[in-house]
Amino acid sequence: MIKIAQIGCGYWGPNILRSLRMLNTCELKALVEIDVKRREFVKSRYPNVDVTDKIDKVLNDDEIQGVVIATPAESHYHLTKLCLEANKHVLVEKPLATNLLDAIELTNISYEKKLTLMVGHVFLYNPAVILLKKIIQEQIDNLYYFYSQRLNFGRIRQDVNVWWNLAPHDLSILLYLMNDEEPISIKVEGFSFTQSHLEDIAFATLKWKNNITANIHLSWLDPKKVRQLTVVGSKKMIVYNDLSEDKIAVHDKSIDCNNHFDDPGKVLFNHRVGDIAFPKIDMKEPLLLELEHFITSILSKSKPKTGPLHACRVINILDAGQRSIINKGEEVNIESVGKLDRKYAESTL
Numbered sequence: 001m002i003k004i005a006q007i008g009c010g011y012w013g014p015n016i017l018r019s020l021r022m023l024n025t026c027e028l029k030a031l032v033e034i035d036v037k038r039r040e041f042v043k044s045r046y047p048n049v050d051v052t053d054k055i056d057k058v059l060n061d062d063e064i065q066g067v068v069i070a071t072p073a074e075s076h077y078h079l080t081k082l083c084l085e086a087n088k089h090v091l092v093e094k095p096l097a098t099n100l101l102d103a104i105e106l107t108n109i110s111y112e113k114k115l116t117l118m119v120g121h122v123f124l125y126n127p128a129v130i131l132l133k134k135i136i137q138e139q140i141d142n143l144y145y146f147y148s149q150r151l152n153f154g155r156i157r158q159d160v161n162v163w164w165n166l167a168p169h170d171l172s173i174l175l176y177l178m179n180d181e182e183p184i185s186i187k188v189e190g191f192s193f194t195q196s197h198l199e200d201i202a203f204a205t206l207k208w209k210n211n212i213t214a215n216i217h218l219s220w221l222d223p224k225k226v227r228q229l230t231v232v233g234s235k236k237m238i239v240y241n242d243l244s245e246d247k248i249a250v251h252d253k254s255i256d257c258n259n260h261f262d263d264p265g266k267v268l269f270n271h272r273v274g275d276i277a278f279p280k281i282d283m284k285e286p287l288l289l290e291l292e293h294f295i296t297s298i299l300s301k302s303k304p305k306t307g308p309l310h311a312c313r314v315i316n317i318l319d320a321g322q323r324s325i326i327n328k329g330e331e332v333n334i335e336s337v338g339k340l341d342r343k344y345a346e347s348t349l
């Protein structure tokens with residue numbers, strides 16, 4: 001059993017804390033929180049956990065092998081670096097950092113020190129997303145396009161805009177579904193209403209080579225909660241609705257093109273409409289699976305599914321998207337971060 005510490009226990013942290021306590025492969029030894037009220041909250045629920053505002057207690061404790069960080073995005077780089085330099089394995093909430101250079105620096109520290117660095121891209125541990133990828137690979141034939149909506153009348157963040165807060169989920173899912181192939185360009189338009197300097201809504205368009213495209217609509221200023229991704233291909237069309245009981249609906253629909261019998265120069269479009277299938281999903285809590293994966297990666301010294309390379313790819317697209325937002329939706333080319341690949345493969349992790 002390995003000893004773990006957690007840093008930050010605000011809105012999302014209690015979910016991590018509860019899940020960590022359910023695992024029998026690790027023991028939560030300490031929790032660091034700078035807010036006195038949040039420390040009181042943890043102490044009242046978990047009297048056995050050592051709750052402190054001093055990160056040094058964790059950094060200097062040789063028994064603690066891993067740290068889970070659930071603080072606001074802007075603190076991720078600094079806290080992750082402190083923990084890695086103190087020889088701790090780290091699982092940090094998304095995004096890994098708020099720019100690519102910082103993310104690459106953290107990646108390199110983790111490689112050099114042979115430490116597990118994993119980012120909480122929780123949807124890649126979601127059984128529905130894993131099944132969605134399988135269905136795309138087996139049934140869709142040619143992939144045409146994606147569009148996703150992540151909308152809510154939700155928490156308005158004051159540290160990052162909606163793009164940095166919500167897009168990591170969609171970008172992580174899209175990269176996974178595209179077998180880590182990075183898009184070649186992005187356009188994002190963002191609009192601010194509640195705070196002049198931080199966008200509340202964003203509309204993004206990503207393009208891959210082979211004409212595959214994705215549109216992402218993000219908002220924390222919407223009347224309805226929507227968590228939906230639609231995938232359209234040449235043989236099937238799939239809707240993944242994370243809020244529905246039947247999370248995945250596979251529509252057996254396609255447009256078949258036939259030559260016109262009288263005029264071979266013309267094409268006839270046949271709208272083929274078949275059944276809708278709702279495949280059974282063996283649902284387990286994604287956060288619990290994510291935390292289990294972190295502990296397993298440490299113990300087995302294996303590459304985590306959402307390791308630093310995946311996180312850097314996400315941040316590379318976030319960075320390009322932010323440049324597009326600043327330039328009023330201008331199309332920005334995306335350079336691949338694939339050059340990190342070799343170093344990653346060479347690392348013994």
Ligand SMILES: NC(=O)c1ccc[n+]([C@@H]2O[C@H](COP(=O)([O-])OP(=O)(O)OC[C@H]3O[C@@H](n4cnc5c(N)ncnc54)[C@H](O)[C@@H]3O)[C@@H](O)[C@H]2O)c1
Pocket residue numbers: 007008009010011012013032033034035038070071072073075079093094095120122165
């Ligand atoms: N995976 C998901 O679905 C999901 C959902 C919500 C939030 N998140 C992520 O979780 C992270 C935290 O989000 P949140 O909504 O809980 O934020 P929050 O602001 O509600 O809570 C953050 C907590 O961290 C504490 N904190 C800040 N700096 C600290 C430090 N240096 N040392 C110790 N404690 C510190 C704060 O006092 C606060 O209690 C963010 O990165 C966010 O993107 C992920």
